[in-house]
Amino acid sequence: MKIHEYQAKEIFAKYGLPVPKGEVVSSPDDARNLAVKYGKPVMVKAQVHVGGRGKAGGIKYCKDPDEAYFNAQDILGMEIKGLFVKKVLVTEAVDIKSEAYAGIIVDRATKKNVIMVSPAGGIDIEQVAAETPEKIMKLAVDSIFGLRQFEALKLARFIYPDIKMARQAAEIITRLYRAFLGSDASLAEINPLVADATGQLIALDAKINLDDNALVRHPEFEKLRDLDAEDPAEIEARRADLSFVKLNGNIGCCVNGAGLAMATMDLVYHFGGRPANFLDIGGSSSPEKVLAAMKIILNDPQVGVILFNIFGGITRCDDVANGIVQAVEKLNVRVPIVVRLTGTNEEKAKEILEKYHFPATSLMEEAVKLAIKEVA
């Protein structure tokens, strides 16, 4: 789950990481009032779940409260990479003397948490990795012992040769790692980590991605979710415990299993069709889930056919069949349904669907072609 900069900074602050003073506002007046309160130049920063905000004009320096007003006015409502800015973070501007990078990710190859640091801050770390990889130091943290002090110092000295700065940075890296673990993050990043005129290190930007699988043990994080940034269909799908991604086509898909759902999506494109969505109804089957899935798919006016591709392992085909029947009887199903049901209890499923005469097949490719024909 993605969270905004201001929310990541709140989490950082809890773990003792130095962040600039700031508050989030959603009107130019409030921006001006904050600038007056702080009594010094401020930054107005768009709060959206994308990178490259600066380049898009979503981060502005304001030398006085009037500039804060006008910049906030410009930035609020701005569209950056498909997302609309509804909130801005107003923070005290920092006199930047140097910029560095410190970030932590879960590395799938080593299956460890890896800390990356670089004296090249304020740039996309992927760009640094591609162009000047020698400017990055990586350290895989021992998964049982955790981050040890001498390791934090080693990383810090890669950025700051001066021992005093390095000790300061080592403390920040240690706290960043604690924040990463404590919030069950999949990514925690300070970019840039700046030194101000007094030599104080400050996290000028903060990014945290939270592990979806761990949210259940952080109920307080659910309120951080930005529902405005999510597609309403995707929100509804999550509430119904379905995996759903909105696409642009007219063939609604309902599949059990993410890999099969991806393969179904690929197959639709392969045969010249356009899927309206990716939808995985998951393992444990229930007619209620099928009903919920159909409702969500039918809410999309572009959908001209619903394709069910079900291969039953944990999913029972008769449960899916009952779900389809319930949906057809409860909802106004305005489009044809193409059904492919194979696997556990497929014979029972066939019996249940017999009287509805849906175009049905036991072969996946045939089902996809039938669906494409329906919207041709």
Add this chain to the structure above:
Amino acid sequence: MAIFIDKNTKVVVQGITGRDGSFHTEQMLKYGTKIVAGVTPGKGGTEVHGVPVFESVAEAVAETKANTSIIFVPPAFAVDAIYEAAEAGISLIVCISEGVPTQDMVKAYHYLKMKGVRLIGPNCPGLISPGLSKVGILPGHICERGPIGVVSRSGTLTYEVVYNLTLNKLGQSTCIGIGGDPIVGTSFIDCLEEFEKDPATEGIVLIGEIGGSDEEMAADFIKKNVSKPVVGFIAGRNAPPGKRMGHAGAIISGSSGLAADKIKALNAVGIPVAEIPSQIAVLMAEKLAEYRKRKIKKSKAAPKSGKTKKKTAGSAARKKATRRLIRKKR
């Protein structure tokens, strides 16, 4: 023969009294798997489908000598169940549960490596060696015993592919789902290594998807260590970047994890990647035929022992003569 499980596999089902645990225990029993015990704290002394239930894995192992465990517990408790099984002396753990927090797996993975215990999963359908044993939820009736090893990150896509292989008379030695999470206990490489050693496996089907670099690492491993033919399939060619496509591990992050890169890496080491699932069986049949032809040629080309002896004797004598000549010249 097969990999990881066979007729001697004795299974304890953790979470046997739950909806999925109980349903799949029955399915596995019907398939012929030796399920010797179940565990649900608080339900010890009861029975599920004729299988005795114990209070803990340690008790189950002491009583029944179970060597393999399958876990059907909610994700919040899955890693604890894994630790319990490992501590109780189980050597193969199959974790079906989906939703295990990633940091739990970071710890568990390295602990299990230290302990020498194999984990398959989490978030996986388990594995099946057709005709021998099934430790998982894959539907047995679509499988058939044969020479193809199947390894996959997916669940139902695996069934689709296996169904197709069976329809094309390409039976399977072992089908294994390694799971859809970013951190899993057993990788493609781990399975490829076993398939290469397994006499019953002659061809391997590798089913990958977007996210991570397991397929790229597998390609590198295959180039150096696998002589048997491999055919690939990658799901998610059209996945939009940055979106989690169901599986926690199926996400394109920045520039990494793209299907196109995985296909490229596999092609670069001579592994064909099917465009559509039904093409896998066609490619496998071709590669298998070529591989068998090569094997026959090799065994025919090996010289008969009599001739070999002579050749060696002849060349040794020639070498001796040459050395005498060189010494004389000096």
